[in-house]
Each structure stands twice: as structure tokens, then as C-alpha cells.
Amino acid sequence: MMERKEAGEELVFGLDIGTRNVVGTVGYRIGKEFVVLAQYSKEHETRAMIDGQIHDIGRVGAIIREVKENLEEQIGRKLTSVCIAAAGRVLKTITTNIEYTFDAETLVTAEDIHTMDLLGIEKAQKELAEQNDTKYKFYCVGYSVVRYYLNGELFFNLESHKADKIGEDIIVTFLPEDVIDGLYSAVALAELTVANMTLEPIAAIDVAIPENYRMLNIALVDVGAGTSDISITKEGSIIAYGMIPQAGDEISDLIVQKYLVDFHMAEHIKLESTKGGDIEYTDIMGLNYTISSEEIWDLVEETVDKIATDVAEKIKELNGDKSVSATFVVGGGGKIHGFTEKLAEKLGLPKERVALRGEEVLQTVTFEQPDIKKDPLLVTPIGICLNYYDQKNRFIMVHFNGQHIKLYDNNKLTVVDAAIQAGFPNESLFPKRGKEINYTVNGNPKIARGEAGESAVIKVNDKITSINAPLVPNSVITVEPSTMGAPAKVTIADIADFTKEDVNFVVNGKNIHCPKFVEVNGNIELSSYEIKEGDVIETRSFYTIEQLAEFMDVTIDTDHAIMVNNRSADLSTLVYENFTIEWVAEAASADISKEEETVGTENDIDAEETSGTEIVETENDTNAENVEDSTDMPTVESITSVPLEASKPEKAEPAQVVVPIIVNGIPMQLTGKMNYIFVDIFDIIDFDLSKARGRGIVTRVNGKNAEYMQPVNSGDVVEIYWEEN
Numbered sequence: 001m002m003e004r005k006e007a008g009e010e011l012v013f014g015l016d017i018g019t020r021n022v023v024g025t026v027g028y029r030i031g032k033e034f035v036v037l038a039q040y041s042k043e044h045e046t047r048a049m050i051d052g053q054i055h056d057i058g059r060v061g062a063i064i065r066e067v068k069e070n071l072e073e074q075i076g077r078k079l080t081s082v083c084i085a086a087a088g089r090v091l092k093t094i095t096t097n098i099e100y101t102f103d104a105e106t107l108v109t110a111e112d113i114h115t116m117d118l119l120g121i122e123k124a125q126k127e128l129a130e131q132n133d134t135k136y137k138f139y140c141v142g143y144s145v146v147r148y149y150l151n152g153e154l155f156f157n158l159e160s161h162k163a164d165k166i167g168e169d170i171i172v173t174f175l176p177e178d179v180i181d182g183l184y185s186a187v188a189l190a191e192l193t194v195a196n197m198t199l200e201p202i203a204a205i206d207v208a209i210p211e212n213y214r215m216l217n218i219a220l221v222d223v224g225a226g227t228s229d230i231s232i233t234k235e236g237s238i239i240a241y242g243m244i245p246q247a248g249d250e251i252s253d254l255i256v257q258k259y260l261v262d263f264h265m266a267e268h269i270k271l272e273s274t275k276g277g278d279i280e281y282t283d284i285m286g287l288n289y290t291i292s293s294e295e296i297w298d299l300v301e302e303t304v305d306k307i308a309t310d311v312a313e314k315i316k317e318l319n320g321d322k323s324v325s326a327t328f329v330v331g332g333g334g335k336i337h338g339f340t341e342k343l344a345e346k347l348g349l350p351k352e353r354v355a356l357r358g359e360e361v362l363q364t365v366t367f368e369q370p371d372i373k374k375d376p377l378l379v380t381p382i383g384i385c386l387n388y389y390d391q392k393n394r395f396i397m398v399h400f401n402g403q404h405i406k407l408y409d410n411n412k413l414t415v416v417d418a419a420i421q422a423g424f425p426n427e428s429l430f431p432k433r434g435k436e437i438n439y440t441v442n443g444n445p446k447i448a449r450g451e452a453g454e455s456a457v458i459k460v461n462d463k464i465t466s467i468n469a470p471l472v473p474n475s476v477i478t479v480e481p482s483t484m485g486a487p488a489k490v491t492i493a494d495i496a497d498f499t500k501e502d503v504n505f506v507v508n509g510k511n512i513h514c515p516k517f518v519e520v521n522g523n524i525e526l527s528s529y530e531i532k533e534g535d536v537i538e539t540r541s542f543y544t545i546e547q548l549a550e551f552m553d554v555t556i557d558t559d560h561a562i563m564v565n566n567r568s569a570d571l572s573t574l575v576y577e578n579f580t581i582e583w584v585a586e587a588a589s590a591d592i593s594k595e596e597e598t599v600g601t602e603n604d605i606d607a608e609e610t611s612g613t614e615i616v617e618t619e620n621d622t623n624a625e626n627v628e629d630s631t632d633m634p635t636v637e638s639i640t641s642v643p644l645e646a647s648k649p650e651k652a653e654p655a656q657v658v659v660p661i662i663v664n665g666i667p668m669q670l671t672g673k674m675n676y677i678f679v680d681i682f683d684i685i686d687f688d689l690s691k692a693r694g695r696g697i698v699t700r701v702n703g704k705n706a707e708y709m710q711p712v713n714s715g716d717v718v719e720i721y722w723e724e725n
Contacts, residue, residue, distance in 0.1 A: 019226030061189025203383030223333030248333030312346035451485035
């Protein structure tokens with residue numbers, strides 16, 4: 001934040017980084033008055049900036065440092081953060097409409113209005129992205145609300161009114177990111193951070209055209225060294241911004257060529273010519289000359305005419321192809337002889353309606369330095385300072401993976417907010433599970449979930465932290481996306497319907513334990529079979545007499561009767577759990593002692609769910625109690641008799657935990673892991689983190705604010721929803 005005065009007033013440090021010079025201002029606001037404690041201006045020693053854009057970051061950074069240090073000496077304290085403004089080079093403006101509907105009639109607050117502003121900015125960004133046909137990546141540097149709507153009706157101020165719906169027309173201004181990067185880099189070289197950034201015409205108009213004048217159709221022209229920035233007001237609002245890349249430097253270049261002087265001397269000649277009288281100068285040969293101001297006026301007349309023509313055409317273009325009622329001119333370039341008269345002529349206005357604005361618009365500004373004269377040159381520097389008060393506690397700027405992001409400051413911003421605003425995929429913030437497998441067991445749908453991946457690596461100002469880390473202005477955030485875990489892997493041995501039960505029969509008075517048959521897509525498979533997406537699995541809790549005999553390695557003597565539950569049967573008869581079977585085996589295979597064995601196979605293993613997967617289990621078994629005792633035993637010809645090999649029991653995997661919870665009033669279960677954290681809940685709910693629309697996310701567990709990495713326990717009551725402003 002800005003520095004503090006002893007009396008408690010907040011000090012603001014503003015920098016007007018112009019093409020020709022850098023002007024630093026330090027002051028504070030008390031009531032409607034702005035008090036300037038110190039001001040210092042330093043010219044660039046070289047052409048380090050051209051048309052408002054930094055070309056030599058190192059030289060501009062050195063000038064900024066010199067200005068900062070001079071001001072620090074004047075006020076006797078350290079300056080650490082600064083407000084800046086960008087010139088309108090390659091300026092893009094988007095005018096759009098946004099509406100915000102409440103769930104019920106609501107008293108509109110300043111927070112609601114700010115949220116709507118942010119929604120308008122987001123919409124404008126999308127519209128610009130769709131129509132951007134340049135190589136530039138654009139960054140929002142400012143906005144102005146043209147008009148507000150309350151329940152569809154035009155309103156000047158929405159705050160404290162009741163409404164079902166509010167809306168606004170908004171102008172959002174954008175500049176190429178390389179322009180912004182240059183400003184940030186130069187400021188950083190002077191060991192300063194950016195507290196606020198605006199657009200130069202926005203800063204100028206805040207001072208030059210008071211709100212009570214904006215009912216009129218007025219143009220403001222800020223004529224600097226490299227650019228002439230233009231704003232238009234009408235019906236109480238700023239309706240357009242624009243610029244042309246011609247200004248005072250065109251005049252200086254003419255003087256350089258005509259009188260064989262360096263650029264600094266040309267600037268001196270230009271400035272002196274605005275005062276009238278004779279001008280003394282020295283050329284690059286070291287010769288001294290004296291010329292009249294009139295000579296300079298004659299020299300630059302044609303160039304002044306061209307600049308005035310281009311400015312007038314841009315004003316008309318921004319104003320719907322028609323002239324304005326009046327024009328105010330600020331900036332040093334506007335002081336050149338004949339400019340305001342030419343501009344009046346090109347706009348078709350009386351010359352009295354095109355005027356320089358200086359002392360008369362700085363009436364509420366007090367300079368503690370007695371040698372400072374109120375001048376059009378000071379309008380933009382003062383405006384940059386005052387714009388800070390309009391922006392503070394509303395937006396902060398941060399860096400997200402190298403991208404500048406402007407966030408609405410609700411005093412609880414976190415890394416998640418920056419990620420959403422930057423368009424960073426929310427699935428890349430949280431660990432991603434590997435590909436799942438969907439299949440059915442006995443008609444019941446099952447899901448085997450893939451293993452969880454690694455969490456995103458998040459750093460704020462080079463310190464590893466979490467997605468819940470709070471943000472402050474100029475936070476530097478880097479996020480390495482989360483990774484995807486291994487895909488799901490599940491075998492027949494892993495499913496509960498297969499592992500929990502054998503099929504038991506009584507053959508010739510002896511208990512025989514047999515594994516269930518398992519069919520996958522109609523084919524019998526072993527327990528080691530890896531289940532694939534879409535597999536249809538059926539566990540068979542019955543055998544045919546023939547299959548049972550083959551499993552027992554018995555050959556039935558069919559010359560003797562086969563009895564099932566004391567009723568006559570044949571080789572195709574189905575036998576279920578605890579059925580009694582009597583047959584006579586052929587002598588070569590009738591070893592009764594073998595029948596007395598309890599036969600085990602690899603299918604007898606008590607298998608647990610594999611680590612990292614989540615299995616939805618249901619039982620769908622048929623047993624003997626559900627089968628009618630009937631002599632008309634069903635037969636099945638589709639099952640192929642396959643002997644199942646016996647194997648030693650395998651080592652079971654660790655059991656996984658099912659945790660029942662309630663999410664937004666709905667009972668749910670977390671499954672597939674030993675332990676769970678809050679972020680796991682997003683795997684089982686439909687909640688899109690990218691649809692913030694300026695709202696804040698509320699996360700609570702048992703009525704208390706939750707963090708994304710906190711443990712989740714059985715019976716927890718969870719709330720996750722968007723907080724409407």
C-alpha cells in the first residue's frame with residue numbers, strides 16, 4: 001500500500017512516465033482537496049520512449065529511480081509503491097452491456113456494482129479475444145461505465161435502490177501486454193511495485209472535466225510528446241477513448257532539422273516559442289543564434305495544421321461522425337502556438353470553445369512547493385494520483401504465470417481467484433485421477449477409478465504454498481499443473497461379487513466347495529482377467545451336473561440314476577447352493593476320498609479393492625432358498641465346461657474406506673482411498689470452478705470455513721456454493 005502521513009492521511013506516489021519526461025508527484029487527499037507535498041520532473045536523456053512506449057527499459061528505469069530518490073529526499077521517507085498510467089498507443093476499446101439478476105428483490109450495494117463492473121470487464125475481454133486480428137495480447141488498463149440500468153430503466157446511481165435486475169453499458173480499454181510489461185519492468189528497476197495503473201486519458205479527464213460538465217458533449221485532448229490521447233463525454237458519462245500517434249515530438253523534430261540542434265535544444269526552442277519574444281540557442285557546431293518566436297510559428301504551422309486535422313477527425317469518429325460542443329486541451333504539446341485555434345477550425349467550433357485547461361481545473365489542488373505553477377502539464381500527473389483513490393480496495397494487480405491479472409479485491413482473494421481470472425483450467429489445479437473403467441456386474445453398474453495424480457505445485461513470491469494462499473498486490477504466482485494418475489486396473493478377483501462367496505454342494509453326502517463361474521461378455525474367464533471398459537460380467541452361482549463332475553474330475557456312470565434333491569436329473573440339470581446330488585461314478589474315477597476334499601482355487605481368495613481404485617459394490621446372488629424344489633430342473637447349454645485351476649491364495653491388498661458425508665443436503669459417499677481431503681469432494685459433485693462470474697466460492701465443513709487440503713471424516717456436513725454479491 002501507499003505510505004502514511006503522520007496525521008494518518010495516506011500518501012500517494014504517482015508517476016507520469018511520458019515520452020519526453022517523467023513527472024513524479026507525492027501527496028494526499030483530505031476531503032475534496034488534494035495536497036501535493038512534493039513534485040519533481042526529469043527529462044529523458046535519450047529517445048528512450050517513442051510514441052508513449054518504452055524502448056529502452058534500463059534508461060527509463062534509471063530516470064524513474066532518480067525521480068523517486070529526489071522525492072524521497074523532499075518528503076524525508078522511503079517510497080515503495082507507485083501509481084502509473086499508460087499512453088494510448090495501439091489502444092483498443094470495447095463497449096458492451098452486462099446484466100446481473102438477483103434471486104429475489106435486493107438492496108443494491110457498492111459490492112454488487114463492483115461485481116457487475118468485473119463481469120463487464122470479463123465480457124469485454126472475451127469480445128476482444130474473438131475480434132483480435134493482431135499479433136498483440138491485450139491487457140485491460142481501465143474502464144468507464146457509460147450508463148446504469150435498474151430493472152431495465154436508465155438510472156444514474158444504483159446504490160441503495162431495490163432491484164431484481166441491474167445492468168450497465170461499459171467501455172473497457174485495453175493495451176498490448178508488451179506496453180504494460182515495459183512499464184512494469186522499468187518501475188521494478190527503480191525498486192518500486194505498482195499499486196495502481198490506469199490509462200492516461202482516464203487520469204486526465206478525471207481532473208479536466210468534472211462530473212457536472214459531463215452532461216455536455218465535450219472532448220478532452222491530452223497532447224503529450226508522442227501521442228495525443230482523446231476522451232469524449234456525453235449525457236453524464238465518458239462514452240469513448242482514442243488516440244493519434246502525433247504530438248509535440250513532431251514539432252521538435254522539425255526544429256532539429258531546421259536549426260541543426262540536438263533534441264534537448266529543440267525542446268527548449270519549442271517551449272520558449274510559446275511565450276513569444278526572442279529565443280537564444282546554440283547549434284551542434286557551438287554557434288550561438290537568436291531568432292524570434294514568430295519564425296518558429298511559421299516553421300511549424302503546417303505540422304500543427306496536420307496534427308489538429310488528425311485530432312479533429314478522431315474526435316468526430318469517436319463521437320458518432322459529428323463534432324462536439326466544446327474541447328478542452330491539456331498537456332505540454334497543446335501549448336504550441338496556434339494549436340487550439342486550428343483545432344477549433346477543424347471541428348467547426350468558435351475558437352472560444354477550444355481552450356487549454358490548467359489552473360482553472362486545479363482549484364482543489366494545493367501545492368506546498370511555492371515555485372510550482374498550475375499548468376496544463378500537471379493535469380495528468382495529478383489525475384494519476386487521484387485515480388488511485390477511485391481504484392483502491394476495488395482491484396489489485398498480480399502476476400499469474402507471467403500474465404498480468406487485475407482482480408476485484410474483496411479482501412479474501414486467494415490463488416484460486418487468480419487462476420480462475422487467468423483462465424487456468426481448474427482441473428489442472430487439483431490432482432487428476434487416471435482413466436476410470438465402467439462395467440457391470442450382474443446388471444449393476446460399477447466404476448473402477450484411476451489412481452490420483454500429483455497436486456499442482458503452487459508458489460507465491462517463490463514460496464511453495466497452497467491454492468488457498470491469500471494474495472496481496474503484485475503477488476507473483478506460478479502454478480505447475482497437477483498430473484494425472486495411473487489408469488484404473490481391476491481384475492475379476494477384485495470384485496466383491498466374485499470373491500465373497502463360493503458355491504457349496506453336497507455330493508454323495510460329502511460337502512463340496514466350488515468357485516463361482518464368471519462370464520465376461522458371454523465368455524468364461526479366469527480370476528486374473530483384467531476388466532475393460534464396458535465389460536458385462538455375470539457371476540454364476542450354479543453349475544450343471546456335468547460341470548460339477550468335471551470340476552471334481554469324476555466320470556458319472558449314466559447307466560445309474562442321477563438324483564438332485566431326491567429327484568431325477570440328468571447331466572444338464574442346474575444345481576444351486578446347498579443342493580444335494582447323488583450319482584454313481586465309473587470305477588476308474590470313483591475315488592470317494594477325492595470327493596471328500598474341500599476343493600479350493602484361486603477364486604477362493606478374499607480379494608480387496610486395488611489401491612487407488614474405487615469399486616461400487618452390490619450383491620446380486622441367487623441361492624438355493626430362492627430356487628423352487630422342482631423336478632423340472634432348468635438347463636443351460638450356453639455355459640461351456642471349463643476346468644478351473646487351483647492356486648495358492650494371493651496376498652490381499654489393504655482395505656479401502658467408504659466415508660459417508662452430506663454435501664449441500666444430499667447424502668454421498670467418498671470411496672476408493674484410505675483417507676480423504678476436502679478437494680476429493682469435487683470428484684463426486686458437479687461443480688464448475690470456472691463459472692465464478694465475479695462471485696466468491698463458499699466452502700464449509702460442519703458450519704466452519706474449509707480449506708481444500710483439510711481431512712474429511714465420516715458424517716461431515718459439507719456446503720459448497722457460489723456467494724452472490
